[in-house]
Amino acid sequence: MASDRASQPKRKSQPLLVDEAATAWWGPFIRMQIGLAGLGLALATATEFFYDNNWMLFLLDISSIACLATAVFSTHGIGGQIRYNHATTPGGTLKQSWSFFQPGLGGAVFVVVQGLAWTLFATVLVFQISYCVSAFLAMGPAGHRLQASLDTWIVQMPAVSVSGALGLLSEILMAASLLTFKEPIKSPRSTHKSAPPRITSPTSPPSGITVASFVDQELEDNQRTKGLTAILLRVRRIALMIVFYNIPNLLITGNIWLIMMSKCYPVAIGVMWSVIWLVYLPTFRGKPGITGRRSIHKDSSFYAFLTWMISDARKYFQFRLAKPSNMTLDPNQRYVIGYHPHGIIPLGSVWYHLTPEWESLFPGISPSTLVSGVVHTLPVIRDLTQWFRGAEVSRRGFRAALGRQGSVLLVPGGQLEMIDSSSYTSTTVIVTGHHGFIRLAMQMACECDTPLYLVPAFGFGEEDLLDNVPSPRELQRWFMKKLRANAMYFPYGAFNLPGIPRPACLSVCIGDPILVPPVPHPRAEQISVLHRRYFTALEDLFEANKAHCGHGRDTLVYDPPIDRLLVRDWDSAWNVVAEMQPDEKDVHKAKIAAKVDSATPGIDGEEIFMFCCFFTFVIVALAYSDCASVWTDGVASQHDPYLK
Numbered sequence: 067m068a069s070d071r072a073s074q075p076k077r078k079s080q081p082l083l084v085d086e087a088a089t090a091w092w093g094p095f096i097r098m099q100i101g102l103a104g105l106g107l108a109l110a111t112a113t114e115f116f117y118d119n120n121w122m123l124f125l126l127d128i129s130s131i132a133c134l135a136t137a138v139f140s141t142h143g144i145g146g147q148i149r150y151n152h153a154t155t156p157g158g159t160l161k162q163s164w165s166f167f168q169p170g171l172g173g174a175v176f177v178v179v180q181g182l183a184w185t186l187f188a189t190v191l192v193f194q195i196s197y198c199v200s201a202f203l204a205m206g207p208a209g210h211r212l213q214a215s216l217d218t219w220i221v222q223m224p225a226v227s228v229s230g231a232l233g234l235l236s237e238i239l240m241a242a243s244l245l246t247f248k249e250p251i252k253s254p255r256s257t258h259k260s261a262p263p264r265i266t267s268p269t270s271p272p273s274g275i276t277v278a279s280f281v282d283q284e285l286e287d288n289q290r291t292k293g294l295t296a297i298l299l300r301v302r303r304i305a306l307m308i309v310f311y312n313i314p315n316l317l318i319t320g321n322i323w324l325i326m327m328s329k330c331y332p333v334a335i336g337v338m339w340s341v342i343w344l345v346y347l348p349t350f351r352g353k354p355g356i357t358g359r360r361s362i363h364k365d366s367s368f369y370a371f372l373t374w375m376i377s378d379a380r381k382y383f384q385f386r387l388a389k390p391s392n393m394t395l396d397p398n399q400r401y402v403i404g405y406h407p408h409g410i411i412p413l414g415s416v417w418y419h420l421t422p423e424w425e426s427l428f429p430g431i432s433p434s435t436l437v438s439g440v441v442h443t444l445p446v447i448r449d450l451t452q453w454f455r456g457a458e459v460s461r462r463g464f465r466a467a468l469g470r471q472g473s474v475l476l477v478p479g480g481q482l483e484m485i486d487s488s489s490y491t492s493t494t495v496i497v498t499g500h501h502g503f504i505r506l507a508m509q510m511a512c513e514c515d516t517p518l519y520l521v522p523a524f525g526f527g528e529e530d531l532l533d534n535v536p537s538p539r540e541l542q543r544w545f546m547k548k549l550r551a552n553a554m555y556f557p558y559g560a561f562n563l564p565g566i567p568r569p570a571c572l573s574v575c576i577g578d579p580i581l582v583p584p585v586p587h588p589r590a591e592q593i594s595v596l597h598r599r600y601f602t603a604l605e606d607l608f609e610a611n612k613a614h615c616g617h618g619r620d621t622l623v624y625d626p627p628i629d630r631l632l633v634r635d636w637d638s639a640w641n642v643v644a645e646m647q648p649d650e651k652d653v654h655k656a657k658i659a660a661k662v663d664s665a666t667p668g669i670d671g672e673e674i675f676m677f678c679c680f681f682t683f684v685i686v687a688l689a690y691s692d693c694a695s696v697w698t699d700g701v702a703s704q705h706d707p708y709l710k
Contacts, residue, residue, distance in 0.1 A: 092148045096241045099137040099145065103237035106133030110194070110230025123201035127226065131194045134233040138187050141240045142166065144561045149244055164247075166562035173248035180243045186236035193229040268386060268526075268573055271614040278423040279386040303378045304566075310375070311411060311532070311557075312565040313446050346445065355442035355458035356466050358434065362453045372453060376417045383414070383527070383572040387423040388611060393578050395521070397430030400514070401473040401579065402507050403521045406604060407494055408483035410532040410557045411567075414525055415477055416454060418574050427576075434467035436476040440551050464506050475523075478503050481552055485542050489530045489568075492620045496604070498628055504588075504597045511584035519579035520596075522604040526615035530570035532557040573615040577607035583640065587648030595639050598631040605630070 109130040116122035143166045150164040172180075271277045309316070324335055354360040362369045379385070395401060405415040416435050418424065424431075435451070436459035442448045450456075457467040459476055467474045477483075479497040486495035504520075511518040535556035545553040560566040580603055585592055601624060608622045631639055 092145065095148060096141060096145055096244075099141045100234075100237055100241060102133050102140075103137040103234045106130045106137065107227070107230035107234045109133065110233070111227040113197075113226045120201045124198060127194060127198045127201060130226075130230055130233075131191070131198065134187070134190065134194075134230070134237070137237050138183070138233075138240055139563075141237060141244070143563060145241070145244055146247070147561055150247065150249060173246065175246045176243055176248065179239055179246055183236050183239035183243060186232055186239065190229050190233040190236060194226070194233075197226055197229075268571055268616045269614050271388060271611075274391050275388055275611065275614065276391045276427065277386055277388045277614075278426050279384075280422055281380050281384055281386075303382045306375060306378050307382050308566050310379070310413065311559075311567050314444060315565060317445065349449075354452050355439065355448075355456075356460075356463050358452070358455060358457060358467065358470055360449075360452040361455045368453075372450075373420065376420055379417055380421055380423075382567075382569055383531070384569070385418065385421060385423065386571065386573040386615075387418070387421070387427060387576070388573060388615075389427055389576040390578060393576070395428045395431050395579065397472070398516070399472075399579075400468060400510075400516050400518045401431065401433065401521050402468070402503065402510075402518065402582075403433055403473065403475040403523055403576075404478045404503065404600070404604070405475060405523045405525060405574075406477070406479060406483075406496055407487065407525070407528055408477050408479045408481065408497075409487050409525075409528040410484055410534050412477050412525075412528065414528060414572055414574070415475060416451060416456060418525075418572075419475060420454060431473055432471055433473040433475040434471040436463055436467065436474055438481070438550065461506060464503075465510065468510055476503060481546050482543070484534060484552055485539055486625075487529050487534065489533055489570075492617075493623055494529060494608075494620060495623050495625050496601075498597075498601055498624045498626060501590075501593050501597055504593050504600065507582045508585040508588045508593070508596065511582045512586045518582045518584075520582055520600050521579045522577040522600060522607050524575050524577075524604065524608050524611070526573040526575065526612065526617050526620075527570045528572065531567040531572070532559045532565075534558075571616065573611075575607055575611040575615065577603055583644070589643070589646050589649055591643045591646060595631065595643055598628050598639075599636055601628050602630045602632060 107130075109126050113123050113126045113130075116126065146164040146166075324339065349360065352359050362372065403419075405412065416437070419428075419431075419433050419435075432455065434455045434457045436457050437451055439458050439460060441451055441456075442458055455467075455471065457463040457474070464474060464476075478500050480500060482497045482499075483495065507518060507520060534554075535558065537554040537556075542552050542554050545551065556564065558564050558566075559568045580596075580599060582596065583592075605622055605624075608620075612618055612620050
């Protein structure tokens with residue numbers, strides 16, 4: 067039966083906000099985008115009345131750019147999907163003829179009109195950004211010099227209002243091009259890598275596998291609510307996911323706006339920022355990423371508020387949890403759960419063990435999620451992580467969280483798996499080069515009489531949620547090595563828009579636990595044997611569950627490859643290396659690490675550095691604003707006889 071399912075094509079779930087009925091409101095949607103472009107024209111025209119006020123010029127110009135860019139990109143991306151990607155058969159087969167990037171497709175007229183629209187839009191962007199940069203630089207201390215040098219070039223360009231009119235024209239051409247699109251006989255999905263990604267839906271599990279999913283019943287209950295309330299519920303889930311997956315972008319945008327507003331309200335913004343950071347700095351005290359002192363208790367009212375967000379995430383991703391029917395996790399034992407794959411943003415690993423499905427299958431098991439130390443330095447993200455029992459993925463964090471919670475959850479592949487993560491391929495690449503979690507597990511097994519187990523977990527659909535804009539692999543690896551983070555991070559998802567995850571079904575499957583042999587100072591050969599056994603179990607878990615999770619055609623690839631080690635060969639393989647004596651270098655390193663672990667946690671230097679960066683960021687902005695005002699007033703008094 068499993069092989070029959072594997073040979074069947076994957077069933078697709080409906081894309082976000084796109085179905086057969088959505089074509090009825092395609093016209094109103096396009097008119098709304100044209101109206102937004104008209105607003106951009108109005109803002110551009112308004113700049114003509116504030117020629118002597120560089121601050122208002124900058125603010126109006128950047129708002130006009132935002133309106134025009136949103137209108138054009140939404141018309142092309144969302145408007146095209148609404149009109150051409152919808153269910154066309156009684157069985158609900160998804161017809162996907164439209165892709166955001168489809169060069170040469172759609173017919174000659176479509177290609178020509180699209181080319182005109184994009185060329186006009188690019189020209190408008192050049193003009194608008196030039197005006198914006200000119201106005202911004204003119205506000206600085208050397209503004210009078212820069213303004214004089216730029217005026218010669220700016221005066222040769224059309225007025226800002228003309229640029230806004232050209233932007234409105236590009237939006238109208240973009241909307242008109244959608245009417246000339248000719249759907250190809252074959253979907254671009256089958257011929258082009260940038261076609262809409264695969265979004266799968268699960269089927270009934272085979273015998274021997276237990277699945278817990280309360281989402282279907284909850285969504286069915288919600289469907290009884292009709293009208294405006296039902297729309298608001300759906301919009302709330304979408305908005306929550308957009309905010310949840312775009313916290314870093316929102317923080318950066320907020321700081322930029324603070325700098326710009328400091329020109330008008332320097333004292334108010336300076337006081338507000340100082341108060342916020344003076345109140346927020348104590349949250350770094352005591353190293354909460356290790357001690358877990360900021361975790362919220364389940365009985366608190368605030369925890370109930372946080373679980374509301376998890377409830378919406380479960381429904382958005384149609385969450386399912388599966389395990390072998392004869393497998394249980396004893397709350398009196400200790401577990402190290404490895405979650406695969408990493409994907410672009412593995413946020414599912416933060417919340418899936420806090421769901422009712424987890425509580426129903428594994429009562430009493432409350433693992434602490436180990437995440438990168440960078441996460442514990444970013445406001446809002448670190449708060450959510452630490453409130454939900456998250457800890458730092460380091461030796462100290464591993465040891466403290468395991469002793470505190472009795473189980474930990476980590477992503478062994480790390481950010482390296484982000485490089486190969488893609489929803490456009492049926493191949494999932496798992497990085498197997500990390501051995502540190504195996505070594506720590508063997509060492510932690512010696513520190514307590516309670517047995518310790520490794521538990522593989524696989525999230526089918528994790529790679530379908532987001533994709534990253536392609537960039538050179540070696541450059542990504544360099545950033546990860548030097549900065550411990552991928553600077554080439556430009557995720558996109560639903561409608562090919564940045565940071566909006568697709569509502570793909572997320573099915574997390576838990577495998578059988580593997581007993582960790584206690585070794586105080588494990589050698590590389592001993593680590594390798596347990597490492598092979600773990601990834602063999604992960605591969606078996608993948609093959610046993612991929613069909614009923616809707617990924618029957620998917621394949622698993624290990625980088626680098628490993629030699630499989632089956633259960634029946636485990637005893638003989640371990641007996642060969644069990645009696646090996648520890649290496650003296652490993653013993654010396656372990657003693658040094660033990661001294662570091664025993665140190666009292668304080669405020670980490672990295673966190674102080676992050677705080678200083680944020681604080682200095684605003685102080686410089688305020689100083690810039692003050693100096694700009696003084697310098698501008700001084701220059702004006704020298705040239706204006708009435709001010710002398």
